[in-house]
Amino acid sequence: MTTQQTASRLVELCRSGDFETAQKDLFSNYAISIEPHATPAFDKETKGLDAILEKGKKFDSMVEKRHGITISDPLIATNSFACIMTMDVTMKEGGRMQMAELCVYEVKDGEVISEHFFM
Template sequence: MTTQEIAGRLVELCRKGEFNTAQSELFSKDAVSVEPYSTPDFEKETKGLDAIKAKGEKWMSMVEKTHSMEVSDPLIAANSFACTMHMHVTMKEHGEMDMKELCVYTVKDGKIIKEEFFM
């Protein structure tokens, strides 16, 4: 898949809330996920697809309710792309939160090898 095809598919799946499918289809087994900062719940850097999926499952277990989620159309370069994600959620421990982040993805050999989030 080209970077543009991967970006389009990722955005399509994320808009449906199908994050696990997106990871299974589009991510390299050795992918890396980088958060803006380390928290008690999440490390700054997560390595490997299985660990990235586990991080996603942990996040979902912390969400009580998703009020809304928007994913922008991607901006695409040769081997990378970016989109914004805006989530309005109620967290089980922290109450209602409105979050917007920039999501940047690096592609190599037809797979996402890195995702990095910026607040």
């Protein structure tokens, strides 16, 4: 799969809210996920697909309601792509909030090997 194909599929799945399928289908078993900083809920770096999937489940457990999600078309480079994701969610603790982040993905051999989020 090319970087363009990987990016298009990831954006398609994420727009439908199917983050877990995107990760299972497109991420390397050795992928790394990097947050802007560590928080009480999440480490700065999460290594390995199983840990990334668990991180997604943990985030989902913190969300009371999803009101909307928007993901831009991807901007493609040779082995990487970026998109902007905005989410309107009500957290179980913290109330309703708008979250926006730049999501940068690195691709090798048709698989995502890293994701890096910038707020």
